[in-house]
Amino acid sequence: MNLAGLTLHQASERLRRREFSAVELTEAVFQRIATTDDKVRAYLTLARATAIEQAKQADVRLKQDRTSSPLLGIPIAVKDNFLTHGLRTTCASKILGDFMPPYDATTVRQLRDAGAVITGKTNLDEFAMGSSTETSAFFPTHNPWKLERIPGGSSGGSAAAVAADQCIAAVGTDTGGSIRQPAACCGVVGLKPTYGRVSRYGIIAFASSMDQVGPITKDVRDCALLLQTLAGHDPADSTSANRPVPHYANALTRDITGLKIGHSAEFFVDGMQQEVALAVNDAILRMENDGARIEHIMLPHTEFAVAVYYIVATAEASSNLARYDGMRFGHRADAKDLIETYMISRAQGFGTEVKRRIMLGTYALSAGYYDAYYLKAQRVRTLIRRDFEEAFKHCDVIVTPTAPTTAFRIGEKTQDPLQMYLSDIYTISVNLAGLPAISLPCGFDDQGMPIGVQIIGRPFEEDTILRVAHAYEQMTEWHKRKPRIGDG
Amino acid sequence: MKLTRAEVERVAVLARLHLTAAEEEQLTEQLDNILSYMDKLNQIDTDNVEAFSHGLHSASVLREDRVTNQPDADALLANAPDRDGTFFKVPKILE
Numbered sequence: 001m002n003l004a005g006l007t008l009h010q011a012s013e014r015l016r017r018r019e020f021s022a023v024e025l026t027e028a029v030f031q032r033i034a035t036t037d038d039k040v041r042a043y044l045t046l047a048r049a050t051a052i053e054q055a056k057q058a059d060v061r062l063k064q065d066r067t068s069s070p071l072l073g074i075p076i077a078v079k080d081n082f083l084t085h086g087l088r089t090t091c092a093s094k095i096l097g098d099f100m101p102p103y104d105a106t107t108v109r110q111l112r113d114a115g116a117v118i119t120g121k122t123n124l125d126e127f128a129m130g131s132s133t134e135t136s137a138f139f140p141t142h143n144p145w146k147l148e149r150i151p152g153g154s155s156g157g158s159a160a161a162v163a164a165d166q167c168i169a170a171v172g173t174d175t176g177g178s179i180r181q182p183a184a185c186c187g188v189v190g191l192k193p194t195y196g197r198v199s200r201y202g203i204i205a206f207a208s209s210m211d212q213v214g215p216i217t218k219d220v221r222d223c224a225l226l227l228q229t230l231a232g233h234d235p236a237d238s239t240s241a242n243r244p245v246p247h248y249a250n251a252l253t254r255d256i257t258g259l260k261i262g263h264s265a266e267f268f269v270d271g272m273q274q275e276v277a278l279a280v281n282d283a284i285l286r287m288e289n290d291g292a293r294i295e296h297i298m299l300p301h302t303e304f305a306v307a308v309y310y311i312v313a314t315a316e317a318s319s320n321l322a323r324y325d326g327m328r329f330g331h332r333a334d335a336k337d338l339i340e341t342y343m344i345s346r347a348q349g350f351g352t353e354v355k356r357r358i359m360l361g362t363y364a365l366s367a368g369y370y371d372a373y374y375l376k377a378q379r380v381r382t383l384i385r386r387d388f389e390e391a392f393k394h395c396d397v398i399v400t401p402t403a404p405t406t407a408f409r410i411g412e413k414t415q416d417p418l419q420m421y422l423s424d425i426y427t428i429s430v431n432l433a434g435l436p437a438i439s440l441p442c443g444f445d446d447q448g449m450p451i452g453v454q455i456i457g458r459p460f461e462e463d464t465i466l467r468v469a470h471a472y473e474q475m476t477e478w479h480k481r482k483p484r485i486g487d488g
Numbered sequence: 489m490k491l492t493r494a495e496v497e498r499v500a501v502l503a504r505l506h507l508t509a510a511e512e513e514q515l516t517e518q519l520d521n522i523l524s525y526m527d528k529l530n531q532i533d534t535d536n537v538e539a540f541s542h543g544l545h546s547a548s549v550l551r552e553d554r555v556t557n558q559p560d561a562d563a564l565l566a567n568a569p570d571r572d573g574t575f576f577k578v579p580k581i582l583e
Binding site: 100303306 | 496504507519521523528534537551557560567576580
């Protein structure tokens with residue numbers, strides 16, 4: 001039996017039945033990493049020694065306590081933009097160097113408290129700025145389904161690690177699609193919760209009005225279990241929502257009778273891959289055959305979302321990244337005076353995409369351009385949110401593609417930033433409006449690359465999107481397929 | 489042209505980024521291209537639309553001002569590029 005290939009709920013049940021120990025499970029995962037990560041390159045830092053220690057402690061707890069969290073003893077990979085106490089955190093940037101966090105992000109503390117085993121830190125686009133994990137300052141991650149393809153981004157390392165069975169589940173962050181798009185590219189499940197549902201404390205800030213933490217898993221039930229641990233109010237994050245958390249696994253009833261599914265023509269644009277449109281429409285048809293009703297809705301401002309996002313997100317990023325000045329932590333260059341030290345430290349420490357976004361954001365916020373770009377974008381953002389509010393009067397969820405194409409080739413879009421930005425076209429309006437959305441597998445193209453379907457919900461209705469996702473998943477076999485790494 | 493090379497130089501100073509001549513040239517072209525794309529927002533009349541503000545819960549959050557962490561100067565200074573005892577050592581600010 002290949003233990004690393006288990007889902008979270010399977011592994012958790014078998015740990016409780018003593019079929020194997022948490023140490024054996026953890027060792028199986030590290031064995032899998034040893035045989036595959038020279039090809040996939042999902043991890044930036046491995047934490048084998050501490051992981052085995054955590055697994056030993058989990059085994060002790062498993063003997064004593066049968067009511068504990070389903071995460072107890074489960075190997076989980078963490079994107080390298082979460083602070084992990086005593087475990088190197090880089091955000092895939094040279095400017096952080098060998099930064100050693102003095103505290104844990106709330107998510108990491110929640111995982112540790114639940115008894116999860118942290119396998120290591122996964123690769124990402126530098127500062128989570130990218131859609132392919134190619135902007136990592138260290139190396140690109142490869143898609144386990146076809147190694148010459150991107151795994152998506154920015155949580156490409158986490159999604160690839162889940163797809164390659166290099167962990168049982170993972171956590172990522174999503175500012176414009178960074179959980180959902182890599183989940184789609186790698187054929188796994190990824191959920192971006194409502195803004196405020198999960199604490200942002202201790203994640204390295206990119207665009208604070210949109211950043212959100214979420215699970216990346218092998219199936220929808222795992223996604224519900226992991227979200228259960230992450231969701232909730234955190235006094236350390238003033239934007240975290242103080243409202244009750246539903247029992248997500250209880251929402252997985254497989255019953256979607258009478259549920260109203262919004263279908264928007266704006267999400268099926270020219271230039272999208274035909275197989276993606278067909279697979280997503282087929283998914284909607286299956287939901288309809290299962291008792292759901294289709295409502296045709298309008299989201300007329302969708303085509304403006306990319307422009308709005310790349311103004312708002314870069315403006316926020318330019319401000320958030322001002323802290324990397326080489327004074328208290330991170331890279332500092334030798335220079336003749338203070339201003340030069342700032343300018344050269346940042347020039348040496350940041351990569352090309354990060355510099356481009358800092359420049360764009362600084363420009364959009366600078367005197368004379370603020371009204372034309374930043375303020376204009378924030379007004380159009382209001383219209384995008386209103387579109388969703390209006391649509392959700394007529395439907396319970398909205399079903400769309402997650403990305404316009406399957407995973408593209410490494411290097412294919414690096415020379416054209418605007419084309420790269422347009423690959424986020426279906427995911428970013430969800431962040432602009434602060435809504436929850438999940439991506440799960442709904443087919444494969446003729447090259448054998450996975451296709452993702454996105455289900456968007458009303459604020460704080462993660463339970464509803466999980467219910468729809470689970471009902472669809474249980475009608476299909478897509479989530480059971482596994483990549484054969486390195487077989488072409 | 490939305491953007492000139494001189495503006496790129498000005499913004500780089502605001503952003504505290506030293507750019508090479510090649511970077512300036514490439515960024516002028518790329519940012520110009522991206523900003524031209526952003527112009528599509530001008531198709532929309534937003535005269536009577538308020539700017540987005542925190543959407544889902546807008547009330548200020550207050551809490552008691554209480555120390556909850558243990559002071560640990562060494563852990564914080566461990567990441568410093570330069571230190572002097574329990575101080576961060578930084579380049580001279582005043583002449």
